[in-house]
Amino acid sequence: MAHSSCSQTNTGSMAMVKHTWLHLPSLAQRPNLVWLSPSSRAALVQPTKQAFIWYLIFFFCLDTSRPDLDDFGSGSHVHLSLWENDQNVFMGSSKDNFHGMSKTGEQFLAGVYHHLPSILAFTAPHPNSYDRIQPDTWSGAYLCWGKENREAPLRTACPPGVPLDLVSNFEIKSFDGCANPHLGLAAIVAAGIDGLRRHLKLPEPIESNPSDHSSKLKRLPQNLQESVESLSADKVLHELIGDKLVTTAIAIRKAEINHFAKNPGALKDLIDRY
Structure with missing residues (x-):
C-alpha cells in the first residue's frame, strides 16, 4: 500500500509542503485498491512528481461518484x-x-425529508452522481427514512453508548465528493429549519430494503436534470439559502448537464486529465 507523509509550514502568504515517498509503485500493482486509469497507473510505477500528483488525486481525493459503472461508487x-x-x-x-x-x-x-429531492442538486451535483444513487448500493435511491436502515437515504443512528430505544443523530447518504460541502450543508440546514418552523412530521420509517417497497415509495431524482427541476421549484430553499446563490447553482448544473450530454466521453476525459 502506498504511503506518504507531509509536513506543512506557512511563510508569509505562501504555504510550503514537503513530501516523503514510500512504496508508491505498489499502488499501481493493486487494481482493486483504488480506481486508476491506465495512464495514471503507469505513472505510478516510477516515483516522479507526476506520479505523486496522481497518487494524491486518486488515493486521497477521488471525488468522482462512480468512475467504474461495474463497481460500487464513492460517497x-x-x-x-x-x-x-x-x-x-x-x-x-x-x-x-x-x-x-x-x-x-x-x-x-422531516424538513430534510421533504426537501431531499431539491437538496440533491447540491449534495449530488454531477451527472455521474446519479450513477451511484441506485437501489441496493447503500446510497439511498428511494425517498424514505429508517432507523439503522443503510439502504435508506436518511438513516437515524444508534451508536454504542446510546440506549437502544433512542437515536443520537441522522445520516444523509445522498452526498458525494463532488459536492461543495458548504453549500450541501447549507441546503440540509435550510431544509431542517423549514421543518422546524412548519412543524413537519415524518412518515413511518422503512425498516427493510426500500426496493421491496418500490411500488409505494417515490424514487429520488434519477439524474441531475430532475434534481435541478426540483430545486428550481423549491421556493423555500430559494428563500433560506438566497435566490441569487440558488439561481447561480442551477445555471452551473445546467451547464454541466449540457456539457456531458454533448460529450459522452467527458467523464473519462475528466478522470484522465486530473
Missing part, C-alpha cells in the same frame, strides 16, 4: 445532530420520543 455520507446548551436535542427521551427522536429532531429531519 461522502454526512452525520448530523442538533445541540442546545450542550445537550443533544435531536435525541429523544422517556417523555419525548418518536422512534428515538425528540419532537425537535423529528421536525428537523
Whole structure:
C-alpha cells in the first residue's frame, strides 16, 4: 500500500509542503485498491512528481461518484445532530420520543425529508452522481427514512453508548465528493429549519430494503436534470439559502448537464486529465 507523509509550514502568504515517498509503485500493482486509469497507473510505477500528483488525486481525493459503472461508487455520507446548551436535542427521551427522536429532531429531519429531492442538486451535483444513487448500493435511491436502515437515504443512528430505544443523530447518504460541502450543508440546514418552523412530521420509517417497497415509495431524482427541476421549484430553499446563490447553482448544473450530454466521453476525459 502506498504511503506518504507531509509536513506543512506557512511563510508569509505562501504555504510550503514537503513530501516523503514510500512504496508508491505498489499502488499501481493493486487494481482493486483504488480506481486508476491506465495512464495514471503507469505513472505510478516510477516515483516522479507526476506520479505523486496522481497518487494524491486518486488515493486521497477521488471525488468522482462512480468512475467504474461495474463497481460500487464513492460517497461522502454526512452525520448530523442538533445541540442546545450542550445537550443533544435531536435525541429523544422517556417523555419525548418518536422512534428515538425528540419532537425537535423529528421536525428537523422531516424538513430534510421533504426537501431531499431539491437538496440533491447540491449534495449530488454531477451527472455521474446519479450513477451511484441506485437501489441496493447503500446510497439511498428511494425517498424514505429508517432507523439503522443503510439502504435508506436518511438513516437515524444508534451508536454504542446510546440506549437502544433512542437515536443520537441522522445520516444523509445522498452526498458525494463532488459536492461543495458548504453549500450541501447549507441546503440540509435550510431544509431542517423549514421543518422546524412548519412543524413537519415524518412518515413511518422503512425498516427493510426500500426496493421491496418500490411500488409505494417515490424514487429520488434519477439524474441531475430532475434534481435541478426540483430545486428550481423549491421556493423555500430559494428563500433560506438566497435566490441569487440558488439561481447561480442551477445555471452551473445546467451547464454541466449540457456539457456531458454533448460529450459522452467527458467523464473519462475528466478522470484522465486530473
